[in-house]
Amino acid sequence: MEFLTQIINGLSQGSIFALVALGYSMVYGITQLINFAHGDIIMVGAYATYVMLILAGTPLWAAILAAVLFCAVVGVVIEQVAYQRLLNKNAPRISLLITAIGVSMLLQNLFQLIFKSDAKSVSNVLPSFPVPIGPLEISSVTLITIATSVVIMILLQLLVKKTRIGKAMRATSEDAGAAKLMGVSSRNTIAFTFAVGSGLAAVGAVLYVGAYPSITPYMGSLLGLKAFVAAVLGGIGSIPGAMIGGLLIGVAESLTKAVGLSQITDAVVFGILILVLLIKPTGLLGKNIKEKV
Amino acid sequence: MADNKVMLSVKDLEVYYGSIHAIKKVSFEVREGEIVTLIGANGAGKTTTLHAISGLVKAKSGELDFCGSNLRSMEAHRIIRLGLAQVPEGRRIFASMTVQENLEMGAYIRRDSANIQKDFDRIFERLPRLKERRRQIAGTLSGGEQQMLAIGRALMSNPKMLLLDEPSMGLSPLLVNEIFSIIRDVNQSGMTVLLVEQNAKQALEIANRAYVLETGTISMSGTASDLAADPKVRAAYLGAAD
Structure with a gap:
């Protein structure tokens, strides 16, 4: 039973990774850019939630909406200001990568300047109570996280498969x-x-804050890196790959903790990255893309 | 046809790749209803010329005019809206999308869904093999079918003129005949065609007029039948041993 509970917790954590991994993967698919500032968008989303929910006292739905819209705008502004010229000029990928790291540092320091570096508490974002499922007792936050992610991923699939802009993206x-x-x-x-x-990362941020109600300007780094590992594991550029990769990383983390090895959770995740790069660099669902001349 | 109005006019086109002077003072024109072919060997600059027209590479100087619009000042994704559609070299279909989705991408600029449906029907009538395979992933089609799909996709934009870049490339002789007969059909239904080809024999057979491109310049031009009879063309491009 304990094992099953851990799997469900892992899926919950993993669906947050998946939401963030989607952003890495979709952007990479279209621009071949690894947007290392993407992790910090989670942090931006978390602070947007904090400002709306705690400082402004708005209801949850308004806070989520505001976080999603704000992150989407920040994402587009970053693309237009930092990346667009480099992409237009077919700049070498290393220039794009360095720029992305620069944007990441800018966001972290900007938010440190505005909100100071001490952790802010954003408690009770999501309603929390135990839900009995058969012999198990699962937290409502866990279930809400999984359900929200499933709905969003279905919507994303519809967007990409059925709409005009989705086809243009593909x-x-x-x-x-x-x-x-x-x-x-x-x-x-x-x-x-x-x-x-970026909007997906904002949803990930709200769900993350629902489970871990303490936010700092640096919270996006590790979360972002793990989501990046998830994207690589699934096959970067592949949307279903990002979803599967996220869930697998979440479950791997959770099981590592369950067997009493909490201290090496991060090592396990990055160990997975090393294994993927050694054994199947294209990831689970990635295609072997030939470099275009 | 020589009196028809000029649709596409290229004057003194110059294109560089870095320091490489790829296209030197190339001038030609295509009139309404014609099939004009641009023939030449590998590396003569045929594809570069087409890419300059469709905006995928930027010309350094010269004039590119299509139905009164200056193509040089226009971004690539705007040019198709003028009615100039391209079937690119190597087909470049969207391999992971279905046949149907590829054709829908061809109609990307259009909003008139009733007429789009009519064009779907027309294209499926002309290319019945695409209809059979409409739900299939395009990358699984044979080379000939992919070429048909690339042509169908370009036609879905309902263009005034079709640019074809080496449609016979990599196809068996039988399929080459089929593709050329499709091009002839499309032209007979009123479409103006600019055809870039290495397969000079077939191209000269269906074209009205032709230009020969050699190392970035136009070395010869005339009616297709005159060029097909020209000893120099015959020796260099038609494999005649005389």
Whole structure:
């Protein structure tokens, strides 16, 4: 029973990783950019939730909406200000990577400047009570996290598979030049992808704060890195891959804790990254993409 | 046809890749209703010329005019809205999307869903094999089917003119015949065509006029039948041993 409870906790934690991993993967699919500032978007979302819920005292739905919109805007602004020129000029990937790390540091320091570096408490974001399921007792927060993520991932699949902009995203990710010939504006598609990815990270932030109600300007680093590992494990660029990778990393973490090895949880996660890179660098669902000339 | 109005006019086009002078003072025109072919060997600059027209590479100087619009000042994704559709070299279909989705991407710029549906029907009528495979992932099609899909996708934008870049590349002779007969059909239904080809023999057979591109410059031009009879063209491009 304990084992099953740990699996469910892992799925809950993992669905947060998955929501964040989607942002890494979608942006990478379209721009081949690893947006290391993406983890800090979680932090931005957490502070947006804090400002709305605690400082302004708005209801939860308004706080979530505000966090999602604010993160989407921040994501697009980062893309336009920091990345767009580099992408237009086909800058080397290392320049993009360095820029992304710079943006990450900027966000962390900016929020430290505004909110100071001490941890802020954002308790009771989500209603918390035990829910009996058969012989198990699962926290409502865990169930809400899993359910919300499932709904959002279904919506994302519908967006990508059924809508015009979703098809434009897939086409651009596969062959940006051919997509342009069809009339797809790369610029708009990239901006839209950043908005969606950042919005998903904001949802991840709200769920994360629901489970761990203490926020700091640096909270996004480790969470972001683990989500990145999830994206690589699933196959970066693949949307279902990011979902599966996130869940697997969550369960791996949870089981590591369950066997009493809490101290090495992070080592296990990054050990998975090393294994993936050694054994199957394209990840579980990744395609072997040939470098375009 | 020589009196029809000029649709596409290229004047003194110059394109560089870094310090490499790829296209040197290339000028040609395509009139309404024509099939014009641009033939030449590998590396002569055929694809570069097309990419300059469709905006995928930027010209250094010269004029590119399509139906009164200056293409040089326009971004690639706007050019199709003028009615200039391209079937790119190597087909470049969206391999992980279905046949149907590829065709939908062809109609990306259009909002008139009733007419889009009619065009779907027309294209499926002309290319019945695509209809059979509409739910199939495009990457699993054979080379010939992929080429048909690339042509169908370009037609879905309801263009005024079609640019085709080496549609015969990598296809068996039988399929090459089929693709060329499709191009001829499309032209007979009123579509203006600019065809870039290495397969000079087939291209000259269906074209009205032709230009020969050699190391970035136009070395010869004329009606397709004149060029097909020209001893130099015959020796260099048609494999005639005379």
